[in-house]
Amino acid sequence: MHGYALVQHIKRTSDDLLQIEEGSLYPALQRLLKEGWVKAEWRISSTNRRVRTYQLTPAGIKHLNREVSNFERMLEGVARVLARGET
Amino acid sequence: MNWIKQFLSRRRLYSDLSQEIREHLEEKIDELVAAGMSREEATYAARREFGNATLIEERGREVWGWSWLETLGQDVRYGFRQLRRNPGFTIVAVLTLALGIGANTAIFSVVNAVVLRPLPFPHSDRLVWIAESIPALNVEIATGGDYADWKDQSHTLDRVAAYDRGAAAEGGAAQSADFNLTGRGTPARVHGVDVSASFFATLGVEPQLGRAFTENEDQPNGPHVAVLMYPFWQQYFGADPHVLGQTVNLDAAPYTVVGVMPASFRFPGESDAQILMPLALNPASERLRIQSQRLVRIIGRLKPGVSLAAARADLDEIRKRAQPSSGPMPAEGEGGEGNAMETPGPGGPPPASELKLVPLAEHLAGNLRPAMLTLLGAVGLVLLIACANVANLMLTRASSRTREVAVRAVLGAGRWRLVRQLLAESVTLAVAGGVAGLLLAAGGVAVIARLLPARAGGGILAVAAPKVDGNVLLFALAASILTGILFGLAPAVTVTRSGLAEGLKEGAKVASPGGRRGWLRGALAVAELSLALVLLIGAGLLIKSFYRVLQVNPGFAPERVLTMDLSLTDTRYPAPRQQSEFFSDVLRCVESLPGVRSAALADSLPLSPYQTFLMMPLDRLLPRAALSSSTRVMISRLTVSPGYFYTLGIPVLKGRTFTDHDDEQALKVAVVNEALAHHLWPTEDPIGRQVPLFGDNLTVVGVVGNTRHEGLSKETVAEFYVPYLQSPSNFMQLAVRTAADPDSVVSAVRAQVRDVDPDQPLYHVATLQQVLSDSLAPRRLNLLLLGIFAGIALALATVGIYGVMAFSVTQRTHEIGIRMALGAERRNVLGLIVRQGLRLTLIGVVLGIVGAWALTSFLASFLFGVAPRDPATFALVSLVLVAVSVLACYIPARRATRVDPMVALRYE
Numbered sequence: 001m002h003g004y005a006l007v008q009h010i011k012r013t014s015d016d017l018l019q020i021e022e023g024s025l026y027p028a029l030q031r032l033l034k035e036g037w038v039k040a041e042w043r044i045s046s047t048n049r050r051v052r053t054y055q056l057t058p059a060g061i062k063h064l065n066r067e068v069s070n071f072e073r074m075l076e077g078v079a080r081v082l083a084r085g086e087t
Numbered sequence: 088m089n090w091i092k093q094f095l096s097r098r099r100l101y102s103d104l105s106q107e108i109r110e111h112l113e114e115k116i117d118e119l120v121a122a123g124m125s126r127e128e129a130t131y132a133a134r135r136e137f138g139n140a141t142l143i144e145e146r147g148r149e150v151w152g153w154s155w156l157e158t159l160g161q162d163v164r165y166g167f168r169q170l171r172r173n174p175g176f177t178i179v180a181v182l183t184l185a186l187g188i189g190a191n192t193a194i195f196s197v198v199n200a201v202v203l204r205p206l207p208f209p210h211s212d213r214l215v216w217i218a219e220s221i222p223a224l225n226v227e228i229a230t231g232g233d234y235a236d237w238k239d240q241s242h243t244l245d246r247v248a249a250y251d252r253g254a255a256a257e258g259g260a261a262q263s264a265d266f267n268l269t270g271r272g273t274p275a276r277v278h279g280v281d282v283s284a285s286f287f288a289t290l291g292v293e294p295q296l297g298r299a300f301t302e303n304e305d306q307p308n309g310p311h312v313a314v315l316m317y318p319f320w321q322q323y324f325g326a327d328p329h330v331l332g333q334t335v336n337l338d339a340a341p342y343t344v345v346g347v348m349p350a351s352f353r354f355p356g357e358s359d360a361q362i363l364m365p366l367a368l369n370p371a372s373e374r375l376r377i378q379s380q381r382l383v384r385i386i387g388r389l390k391p392g393v394s395l396a397a398a399r400a401d402l403d404e405i406r407k408r409a410q411p412s413s414g415p416m417p418a419e420g421e422g423g424e425g426n427a428m429e430t431p432g433p434g435g436p437p438p439a440s441e442l443k444l445v446p447l448a449e450h451l452a453g454n455l456r457p458a459m460l461t462l463l464g465a466v467g468l469v470l471l472i473a474c475a476n477v478a479n480l481m482l483t484r485a486s487s488r489t490r491e492v493a494v495r496a497v498l499g500a501g502r503w504r505l506v507r508q509l510l511a512e513s514v515t516l517a518v519a520g521g522v523a524g525l526l527l528a529a530g531g532v533a534v535i536a537r538l539l540p541a542r543a544g545g546g547i548l549a550v551a552a553p554k555v556d557g558n559v560l561l562f563a564l565a566a567s568i569l570t571g572i573l574f575g576l577a578p579a580v581t582v583t584r585s586g587l588a589e590g591l592k593e594g595a596k597v598a599s600p601g602g603r604r605g606w607l608r609g610a611l612a613v614a615e616l617s618l619a620l621v622l623l624i625g626a627g628l629l630i631k632s633f634y635r636v637l638q639v640n641p642g643f644a645p646e647r648v649l650t651m652d653l654s655l656t657d658t659r660y661p662a663p664r665q666q667s668e669f670f671s672d673v674l675r676c677v678e679s680l681p682g683v684r685s686a687a688l689a690d691s692l693p694l695s696p697y698q699t700f701l702m703m704p705l706d707r708l709l710p711r712a713a714l715s716s717s718t719r720v721m722i723s724r725l726t727v728s729p730g731y732f733y734t735l736g737i738p739v740l741k742g743r744t745f746t747d748h749d750d751e752q753a754l755k756v757a758v759v760n761e762a763l764a765h766h767l768w769p770t771e772d773p774i775g776r777q778v779p780l781f782g783d784n785l786t787v788v789g790v791v792g793n794t795r796h797e798g799l800s801k802e803t804v805a806e807f808y809v810p811y812l813q814s815p816s817n818f819m820q821l822a823v824r825t826a827a828d829p830d831s832v833v834s835a836v837r838a839q840v841r842d843v844d845p846d847q848p849l850y851h852v853a854t855l856q857q858v859l860s861d862s863l864a865p866r867r868l869n870l871l872l873l874g875i876f877a878g879i880a881l882a883l884a885t886v887g888i889y890g891v892m893a894f895s896v897t898q899r900t901h902e903i904g905i906r907m908a909l910g911a912e913r914r915n916v917l918g919l920i921v922r923q924g925l926r927l928t929l930i931g932v933v934l935g936i937v938g939a940w941a942l943t944s945f946l947a948s949f950l951f952g953v954a955p956r957d958p959a960t961f962a963l964v965s966l967v968l969v970a971v972s973v974l975a976c977y978i979p980a981r982r983a984t985r986v987d988p989m990v991a992l993r994y995e
Contacts, residue, residue: 002107002110003107003110003111004110004111004114004115007111021136021137021138022111022115022136022137022138023108023137023138023139023140023143024138024143026104026107026108026111026143026144026147027143027146027147027149027150029147030104030147030148030150030151031150033100034093034150034151040103042103049110049114050110051110051114052103052106052107052110
């Protein structure tokens with residue numbers, strides 16, 4: 001997926017809940033590139049545009065899983081704390 | 088690695104990023120246009136939603152973390168351009184810095200060799216020097232018994248080695264490890280060192296050819312074997328690879344060569360060693376510590392992880408167990424130049440001793456360490472002055488750049504960014520100065536290395552010669568960068584401080600003379616002057632000391648005297664009578680030479696290292712109630728020929744000197760010097776008195792003047808002279824007083840000695856003047872270096888105050904114009920400017936005197952006949968500085984008087 005499509009995807013799937021400045025994606029992508037979690041490649045898109053697509057590397061997938069599970073644990077913790085607060 | 092790869096391909100990464108952002112915007116615009124917007128509207132909307140594209144792109148780049156490096160590169164490139172644009176400023180600044188950094192780097196190279204760099208032996212940090220120190224006598228000794236005990240009983244030493252450079256004390260005659268080499272060309276004197284078999288393994292060195300000594304060879308009456316030092320092998324065997332098994336004739340005995348040391352090996356502390364032989368101690372008899380003990384020097388190798396303190400405690404314990412209750416204690420003089428020391432039989436208690444165990448490197452550095460650290464401090468001051476000077480130059484230039492800086496600030500550069508840019512510029516300048524300084528230093532190191540005597544300190548320079556190595560390069564680089572920051576910071580901060588609007592105003596007067604910047608410039612000039620004064624006072628004290636040393640009356644006349652050494656091989660001249668006959672023959676032949684006024688023999692000529700001392704209570708010499716009982720005095724005993732006093736120009740004060748009739752059959756006689764006469768017979772006539780010495784009753788026949796036998800800056804010692812015919816010796820020094828240049832008779836004297844005995848080497852040939860001059864070499868070098876540094880400091884400080892005053896005059900042109908228009912005379916203007924400079928100078932002088940007052944005590948050990956706070960030196964040097972400074976102010980002041988009021992007022 002390339003940058004523009006990524007922005008559209010986030011907007012669409014989050015029902016515009018996550019409003020981001022479109023450009024701020026790029027420094028973030030650079031950071032992922034630097035860590036080696038994604039790799040980038042110039043391609044021709046379905047709309048016949050020259051786009052730079054990003055793909056998760058194995059290291060990126062591993063990191064993502066770790067982050068997701070961390071995030072879920074945190075959410076779970078928050079949820080529990082909130083739940084106890086109700087009783 | 089990855090980091091470097093990424094850095095090198097960063098242009099690709101950056102262009103990908105900016106292309107990607109462009110594509111993003113285009114896609115968005117296309118989409119919006121497709122949705123029905125006008126292209127212009129779409130472009131605008133896309134940009135709004137995207138955010139600041141430039142900033143985002145920059146942040147995207149920053150992610151990679153090279154931006155600091157890139158801006159640094161930019162700043163340095165910009166700095167270079169700036170420096171190229173101002174060649175005058177650049178040349179002056181680079182030269183100033185080159186002097187400062189170069190001087191520091193040169194001295195650091197020596198400090199590096201003397202203090203920092205490890206000795207060239209494996210794990211040299213574990214090598215230690217071990218001795219018993221006797222503070223009362225100022226000597227350090229170690230005996231064969233100590234060595235045997237420590238070797239067997241220590242549990243902190245991995246290995247321990249003993250060696251003996253000869254000149255041990257046995258009945259006063261020097262038993263030397265030096266030999267007469269025969270059978271290989273001209274007979275020569277060879278400096279040998281006796282080493283224990285453990286010596287090689289302790290230092291961690293091996294012969295490059297053959298082998299080290301075995302334990303079996305290191306036994307009393309062991310085989311005659313030798314290991315050659317590399318230069319000896321080169322000189323006498325033509326580097327013959329088949330040298331092993333061949334023999335060398337030393338003192339008429341053949342020694343079999345078993346090994347050759349590598350070229351890189353330097354005997355620590357014995358740089359002139361030519362040949363090594365087994366020490367062959369007898370541990371059993373040495374351990375008894377009865378009668379004479381072999382004096383040795385001991386080097387130990389600590390076990391890994393053992394601290395100095397632990398080893399000290401361990402060895403001290405062993406030493407105390409072995410300490411004999413009483414008994415004679417032979418000792419060797421400080422610096423160990425072969426001074427033998429005796430205590431006359433059982434007598435007073437042996438003086439207190441303590442164990443000394445220090446890193447070998449520290450022992451070898453000896454007194455060179457404080458000297459070099461003092462000099463490093465001095466050059467540090469020079470560098471500070473150079474910094475202040477360049478800072479002042481930068482400030483002058485900075486005022487013309489205020490506008491440029493203001494424009495940059497208005498365009499959005501942060502203050503830190505501006506300071507960073509200006510600092511990059513000054514560091515660039517400093518590194519340029521550092522490179523030039525390194526070239527200066529390389530030359531300087533060569534000069535210093537040549538001027539430093541190889542024996543300086545404990546002879547460390549022969550083991551570790553100063554050179555420009557990695558440490559030195561690193562030091563120069565660090566000094567440059569620090570210097571750049573130091574002199575760049577103040578100007579950078581002041582320039583970026585001023586209000587922006589003010590800087591942008593067309594033709595704005597940038598710095599008022601009374602302003603902050605003027606104050607800073609004045610302060611820098613004051614700092615330079617005060618630092619320069621500290622150095623000048625230090626140099627002044629050394630100059631005065633040197634002058635005082637030269638003023639010292641040596642008690643002898645060193646002019647036109649040739650000296651040399653003669654040492655007889657015992658097996659060829661076994662009987663004392665044969666020895667004195669040989670010397671008498673030589674004396675007679677040499678005296679008959681044309682051009683020779685007189686000749687004399689002595690077992691120790693003035694300034695020679697062979698002096699024999701006795702430490703004894705006066706009442707043992709002269710048991711009388713009149714003497715305060717047990718005052719111990721250092722007494723020197725000299726064996727001389729009758730012509731000694733005349734040849735050396737030592738005045739005879741009373742009675743007579745020796746004659747050829749004072750031989751072994753005659754009455755045992757002695758001549759005393761004034762100092763000894765004063766000790767023993769303060770009120771009476773010493774002539775005819777009897778003194779017991781060495782089992783003889785000596786009759787005093789004459790009194791001669793005192794001499795500075797040990798050196799001009801050393802105390803005179805009480806001296807006994809005895810006639811050589813009554814005290815024969817196998818070693819004598821020959822002194823020849825000539826009518827003309829003493830060097831002209833050298834070959835004739837050699838020929839005479841060859842006629843008496845063709846196998847007899849004659850060595851250490853030098854004029855007494857030369858010996859005297861050499862004895863002053865370390866003092867001269869200190870003076871020379873500090874003098875040069877003080878000179879540089881004075882020059883820089885003068886330029887500094889000149890620059891400040893010249894700038895101030897330019898700034899005050901307007902004011903001066905008004906003053907002159909209102910009727911000020913030229914001399915009023917002159918006075919105005921000179922007074923301003925004088926005020927700065929006087930503040931600098933006061934601060935400098937305070938600084939010198941605090942610091943010159945570090946010089947105390949290098950001074951002679953001058954107090955560290957000598958008021959005369961302080962006053963005179965301050966006056967010189969004030970005079971030079973006023974002169975420097977006079978030039979701009981003169982220019983001020985030429986201001987044309989009309990021009991000055993019309994200006995602007």
